[in-house]
Amino acid sequence: MFRSSHFRQRFCDQILVKGSDNRVQHYHFVNINLSWTDAQTYCRENYTDLATIDNMEEMKRLTESVDTDYTGEAWIGLKKGTSWRWQWSSGEGVNNWSLPGGWTCSVFFPSNCFYGINATWNFTLINQQIKWFAAQNYCRHSYTDLATVRKKEDNDLIHKMFNTSWAWIGLFRDTWEWSDLSNSSFRNWKMGQNDSVGTACALAQVTWPGTWDMTPCDEKHPFICYDDNLILVNRSMTWNEALNYCRTHHSDLASVHNEEIQYWVSRRAEKASTDHVWLGLRFSCYLNFWFWVSAENVCYQNWAPNNISNSNLCGTTGAVQSKDPHYWVSLPETKELNFICTKCPSKADPRTQYLQNCHKCV
Incomplete structure (x- = not known):
């Protein structure tokens, strides 16, 4: 027993000291101007898919992956669909214990922000009359995000803590879908985006804070793929x-x-x-x-x-x-x-091969 416990502890200590990068998902900026559909095809052939982002931490990692002088926008894997779906601003899945009839996001209400990760929440009422997207932006910059209400007990807690008629939480509804069919509900739109446009895809600013634009999918832009192991x-x-x-x-x-x-x-x-x-x-x-x-x-x-x-x-x-x-x-x-x-990582740079193939076609 001494031998096994001693070996186990020594092994774990070595892993902690090594500090290797165990990230599963890696972003790749591709500085080739393509339409959203062509960029999707490129990513699926050479990596895994166009980039999916689950939270602000990943959004920051995506912006840090762009190691060139480019400071514009790039396609990510989000495209407007047709089916409406309720989602949380924090990127978590929605539990169906309670779903509202819905308010328009242009109504002015106070907002509930929260600190915390996973099961530890600290809710804070921000007593300012602002629109939903402005509330989301405020909470992300000053706290963690608009409040995620995971269960009835969270909802009851908010009602007991704050004596107000209505306040924004992080629940919203849209039709946007990720290329890899991920159920991520994370959104990082620029203020004032018009979601009533027809066919549209998402462009992300490649510099922090990486806000997104809604743009016709046939425009040509650089793009960001992701690869996982x-x-x-x-x-x-x-x-x-x-x-x-x-x-x-x-x-x-x-x-x-x-x-x-x-x-x-x-x-x-x-x-x-x-x-x-x-x-x-x-x-x-x-x-x-x-x-x-x-x-x-x-x-x-x-x-x-x-x-x-x-x-x-x-x-x-x-x-x-x-x-x-x-x-x-x-x-x-x-x-x-x-x-x-x-998966074994690819040693060849697909961007070089793609440009070589394009050159052959000219």
Whole structure:
């Protein structure tokens, strides 16, 4: 037991000291003028898709990815659709415990901002009569965002804290859709954008704060793609078969080392056809602890509450739930599930190849 616990702690200490970049999603600025549809095709052929942004932190990372002198606008993966949908300003999904009839966003109300991440909220009433978009902009610059009301208890808390008839929260409705079919509700529109225009796509300013314009999709602009290192394989295999498949066709079964990777793994797992999805997680009977097949120990953990014991785990491997809350569970390695692979990064620069192909056509 001393050997296994000592080895585990030493391994985790080494990972913390190393400080490697474990980001799953990477943005790529492409300084080629294309229409939105052609930019989408380019990104899908050379990366994953046009950029999807989930929150202000990602928006900042996107602007920092543009390492040229270009300071204009670039296409992102947002296009106007036809189906109306309720969404939160913070980018979280909407729980259907209560949906309003709706107010027009041009009405003047006070607003509720919040500090906090995940389950920790501190609501603050801003007693200024302003429009919804102005309230959103104020909250993002001075707090975190307009209030996200996750459950009835949050709603009751707001009513008890503030004696006011109406106040803006972060709930809004629009028809915009992401190219990769993500359900992200994050929006960062410039003030005064007219959402009544017909076919339109989103252009993002590549300098901070990266606000967005609505523009006809046939205009030609540079664009931003994203690439990630995770691939969901919608085929059911045993854990060993999945491991061999990933190592043959990609790189390896996925390892999860922090909350950001867990977030992206969860997004991939939601599209699986099985209740659980294999990860590159295995239990060592000899050393009596879990390890990743990428030769790293399990430092970050997200086990289901009833799955924390190390007893009788020989022959078991790790999977993630395909639905919320996306906990890890131990399952027999003979069970057949979908799985997530990590992808080998491309060494070739697709921008150079694209320009060479265009030159051949001229």
